[in-house]
Amino acid sequence: MNTAVSVDDFERAVYHRDIERAGQQLLALLRSMSSSGQGAFVRGAENARIGFDEELRVMTRITGATIAFLADPKTVLNQGAYEVIATLGAMSGSLIELSGFRNTEHLWRLVAEVDANGQFHFSENALRKAYAFATPAMLPMELVTGLERITKGVAVPALMTLLSHHLVLSEAANRNRNALLGLGRLFDDYMISDHLAMMIGLPWMLCSYADIREKHDIKRHINAALRRWMDFKGVKIQPSRARTSATAESLAKPRLGIVMEYAVAGHAMLRCYSGIIRSLRERFHLVGFSDPSRTDEYTRGLFDEMVGVDFASLDPKRTLKPFVESELDALYYPSVGMTHWAIWACNQRIAPLQFMTLGHPATSHSPEMDFVLASTGIDFDPTCFSEKLVLIDGAGTPFELRDDSLTTPPTVRRNPEVLRIAVPAKLFKLSAEFLRACAEIAARATRPIEFHFFPNEPGGVYHLARQRVEEALPNVRTTTYPTAAYPDYLKNLDACDIALGGFVFGNTNGAVDCLVRALPIVALDGPEIHQGSEQILMRPVGLPEWLIAKSVSEYVEATLRLIDNDQERVALSEALVGKTEAFLKAEAERKDDFADAVWWMYQNRDALLAREEQVLHPPKIP
Numbered sequence: 001m002n003t004a005v006s007v008d009d010f011e012r013a014v015y016h017r018d019i020e021r022a023g024q025q026l027l028a029l030l031r032s033m034s035s036s037g038q039g040a041f042v043r044g045a046e047n048a049r050i051g052f053d054e055e056l057r058v059m060t061r062i063t064g065a066t067i068a069f070l071a072d073p074k075t076v077l078n079q080g081a082y083e084v085i086a087t088l089g090a091m092s093g094s095l096i097e098l099s100g101f102r103n104t105e106h107l108w109r110l111v112a113e114v115d116a117n118g119q120f121h122f123s124e125n126a127l128r129k130a131y132a133f134a135t136p137a138m139l140p141m142e143l144v145t146g147l148e149r150i151t152k153g154v155a156v157p158a159l160m161t162l163l164s165h166h167l168v169l170s171e172a173a174n175r176n177r178n179a180l181l182g183l184g185r186l187f188d189d190y191m192i193s194d195h196l197a198m199m200i201g202l203p204w205m206l207c208s209y210a211d212i213r214e215k216h217d218i219k220r221h222i223n224a225a226l227r228r229w230m231d232f233k234g235v236k237i238q239p240s241r242a243r244t245s246a247t248a249e250s251l252a253k254p255r256l257g258i259v260m261e262y263a264v265a266g267h268a269m270l271r272c273y274s275g276i277i278r279s280l281r282e283r284f285h286l287v288g289f290s291d292p293s294r295t296d297e298y299t300r301g302l303f304d305e306m307v308g309v310d311f312a313s314l315d316p317k318r319t320l321k322p323f324v325e326s327e328l329d330a331l332y333y334p335s336v337g338m339t340h341w342a343i344w345a346c347n348q349r350i351a352p353l354q355f356m357t358l359g360h361p362a363t364s365h366s367p368e369m370d371f372v373l374a375s376t377g378i379d380f381d382p383t384c385f386s387e388k389l390v391l392i393d394g395a396g397t398p399f400e401l402r403d404d405s406l407t408t409p410p411t412v413r414r415n416p417e418v419l420r421i422a423v424p425a426k427l428f429k430l431s432a433e434f435l436r437a438c439a440e441i442a443a444r445a446t447r448p449i450e451f452h453f454f455p456n457e458p459g460g461v462y463h464l465a466r467q468r469v470e471e472a473l474p475n476v477r478t479t480t481y482p483t484a485a486y487p488d489y490l491k492n493l494d495a496c497d498i499a500l501g502g503f504v505f506g507n508t509n510g511a512v513d514c515l516v517r518a519l520p521i522v523a524l525d526g527p528e529i530h531q532g533s534e535q536i537l538m539r540p541v542g543l544p545e546w547l548i549a550k551s552v553s554e555y556v557e558a559t560l561r562l563i564d565n566d567q568e569r570v571a572l573s574e575a576l577v578g579k580t581e582a583f584l585k586a587e588a589e590r591k592d593d594f595a596d597a598v599w600w601m602y603q604n605r606d607a608l609l610a611r612e613e614q615v616l617h618p619p620k621i622p
Helices: 008-017 021-033 051-070 081-089 087-099 107-111 124-132 140-150 154-164 171-181 194-198 201-209 215-232 245-250 268-280 316-325 340-346 433-444 459-471 486-494 507-518 552-564 566-576 581-588 592-610
Strands: 254-259 286-289 305-308 330-333 353-355 371-375 388-392 419-423 449-453 476-479 497-501 521-524
Touching: 008 021, 008 051, 021 051, 021 081, 021 087, 051 087, 051 107, 051 124, 051 286, 051 419, 051 459, 081 124, 081 154, 081 194, 081 581, 087 154, 087 459, 107 124, 124 154, 140 154, 140 171, 140 194, 154 171, 154 194, 154 201, 171 215, 171 433, 201 215, 201 340, 215 340, 245 254, 245 305, 268 507, 268 592, 330 340, 330 592, 353 592, 371 592, 388 592, 419 552, 433 449, 433 459, 433 552, 449 459, 459 476, 486 507, 497 507, 507 521, 507 581, 521 552, 552 566, 566 581
Parallel strands: 254 286, 254 330, 286 305, 330 353, 353 371, 371 388, 419 449, 419 497, 449 476, 497 521
Antiparallel strands: none
């Protein structure tokens, strides 16, 4: 924690009932914790990091003082402060759930007025106080559906903060999230504030990890609210005039903008997309757009120009100005959803041609996004997308192996006393149903097993992830690893025998790591393209179809088959050695297929959009 913000000072202000100072201290404390990694507490001028046990005690102190502050009748939480707290909802939720309180359920009773019949009544101020620190796991359903019956000034920030929580792993939290995703109409005819526009990325992206078919519908409402806000803020963009293919030949290369939400070597986005970005440079003048603090020299070298985006500005005109000034012929989003400014941009017509790939594999539901480039290597339902789909043969994206992924040969354990199961996925990609499947696997396994989770989370979020796993799998051997250097991660992965693909959201980069280390994977198929993130690699490297389950029961049975049959498991692992590297090398040699498809879209944009069919196949270019 930043030493400029003291827990002692916050508690002193609360318990002395210095309301104004307590409010200032609370906001400063939450912001400081958010910027330092959700709970990096230090002590004294020497900034010595405190241990986790003491962190838990400090989190309990902060939560207790926060509840006391909000329960004080003198405390008035105005709309501005309420919305700022909403933007920090994911962090404050982790703080509360790790504390000794675990939730703020009792705060509802403390802020309410109780009539003679024992009925609770809530003023608007009381509702702001109660919803500000609510978490999806603790809300009764009537308070979720009740958002439709209160003023939108309270309801919309509450909806956004509740949908910004990463770890939705309990049955109650999952039910609440599914119900919340059905409340997108709350955005209709509501003018969001600058602060809410800045936090839009979390609810916009995290809806993809829910387990209901209509989970992405809320994006339509969020996008419309964003466009109203940008219109109110004076954003008026006239896209560059579309060039025809004839004039393009007589001019310099067309200018292709590429939105890099993360632009640091080693990040998953660069592992997936640096190869195809290079392939585009032959035909296009490439202009990269990124947050300068998330950009390195390796990434800059992929582009002819690299333009910094003022991601911290509350003025969308300023944020989007570099896009407009670049006079682009086309704009490409390798991903959309990991940053608010990319979501702002994708809701504007900046270039005549706008298209995306699936770095975050889900539809944008933006009327300004023309095409999605995807792969024939995944079975999925095209109606999950609002855009037209351009399908490229194979994996579609030449994944790049890290240099340090093959420094040692894979180790195949032939008859381990305890069979270890790797789950290489961020926990927000998992679900309550996945953890139920793990519990069933553990109960039915005929030998000792251990689950090894790799959520790649630091600090307090790691401890919360570990806590959630242990709660869901009591009396089951589990190990949950904190963020680690890549060689250490591979060492821990090598100690495992098989891997599980998460559901309802797969994990492509984790699958690459597992297959390179010769771990057979069990995956669950589904209609969304992100439910096929493992199969895009599993089939080409020769894993059998029975490992790609069509139902949770098939998934459990396939996992038990691997657990119970060492001979079959070992044969699969030994057959995997070298296969993934060979496949990825072959895919890298096909990177021009992507560039050819982009050029085809660029030359034929209007004609392609006029076609009735949703799924398009680019012609083969000799």
